[in-house]
Amino acid sequence: MSSVTRVVLAEDEVLLREGLVALLTRFDFTVCAAVGTAPDLLAAARDHQPDLVLTDIRMPPGRRDDGLRAAVALRTERPDLPVVVLSQYVQTGYAAALLDSGDGQRVGYLLKDRVAEVTEFVDTLRRVAGGGTAIDPDVVRQLLHRPRDPLAALSAREREVLTLLAEGRSNASIAGRLHVSEAAVGKHVGNILLKLDLPPSDDTNRRVLAVLTYLRADPVS
Numbered sequence: 001m002s003s004v005t006r007v008v009l010a011e012d013e014v015l016l017r018e019g020l021v022a023l024l025t026r027f028d029f030t031v032c033a034a035v036g037t038a039p040d041l042l043a044a045a046r047d048h049q050p051d052l053v054l055t056d057i058r059m060p061p062g063r064r065d066d067g068l069r070a071a072v073a074l075r076t077e078r079p080d081l082p083v084v085v086l087s088q089y090v091q092t093g094y095a096a097a098l099l100d101s102g103d104g105q106r107v108g109y110l111l112k113d114r115v116a117e118v119t120e121f122v123d124t125l126r127r128v129a130g131g132g133t134a135i136d137p138d139v140v141r142q143l144l145h146r147p148r149d150p151l152a153a154l155s156a157r158e159r160e161v162l163t164l165l166a167e168g169r170s171n172a173s174i175a176g177r178l179h180v181s182e183a184a185v186g187k188h189v190g191n192i193l194l195k196l197d198l199p200p201s202d203d204t205n206r207r208v209l210a211v212l213t214y215l216r217a218d219p220v221s
Contacts, residue, residue, distance in 0.1 A: 005129045008048055009034045010041035010055035010067055011086075020054070020115070027122045038066035045074050045081075052129040053083045056112075057094055064190060068094050075102030082128045084108035086115070093197040095139045108134040150213050153195040161188040166211045 007029050011017040014036070021034050029052075033044035037060040045053055053074060059067035071083045079102035087094060087109065095109045108128040114136060115121050124134045151159065157178075164174045171189065175182040189207070196213050198206045 004028065004030050005052055005126065006030045006032050006048065006050045007052045007054055007125075008032050008041065008044045008050040010036070010038070010044075010053070010059060010070070012036045012056065012059050012063075023115075023118065023122075024054075024125075029125070037061060038070040041067065041070045042073065045070075046077075051082065052125060053081060054125065055083070055085055057085050057087045057091070065094060068097060072097060072101040075107075079103040080106060082106040082108075082131075084110060084125060084128050084134070086110055086112050088112055090136070090138050091194055093194045095135060096197050099133075099135075105133055106131055109136055109139055110134070111136050111138060150196055154192060158188050158192050158195070161185060162192055162210060162214050165189070165192075165207060166214050 005028075007024055009017065009020055009024070009031055011020060011034075017034055017036065021031050024031050032048040032050050033040075035041050035044050039061070041053070041055055041059070053071060055067040055071055057065055057068045059070070068085055071085055075081050075083060081102060083098070083101075083106070085094070085098060085108070088111070090111065098107050098109055101107070106128055108124055110121070110124060114124075128134055151162075154162065160178065161174055164177060169177070171182050171185045175185045178185070189210075192210055193206050196210055198209050198213075
């Protein structure tokens, strides 16, 4: 790695993206590209081969875990690629997916609030770029205290949705059964996948894995 850390930045909020570019430049990072979508992140990282990728988790086009999916894909192609992801909330499933990617090192998972602590934030970026790992303390605490029962974190409604998934129902069918919108079911399914710590992959495979988790837990209906 060169003495100057070359960064590809991905953040869909323009003001935050511009602020991060200014901050990185101030501390002698070179921003090779600053993009606003996950596909653009993939293209920029492949084109520039940076020393570090810094990305928000929730990115267009899906505005769910697109940024994380892109980061994991890049680390599949280049296992030693240093990546730091930013998240609005503590989401242990996302942290676990990142830690499981690539060579399991050179990753960082930070809450966006930490960006305000400039010195610590910059030190974290340099540490990850140099081969270290940095996980937000709040995330570490939740990782250490995750319930042993994989279904314990699910709400009553999420358990209902998972039970209907196990019956092979589609989102539309579940919506009709529970008298809610299909969008609401999609949100519940997303929360289930997150709480069960299922890593980003093909959505169909994730649904199957969720059902398998349900069946292994053998919940009492």
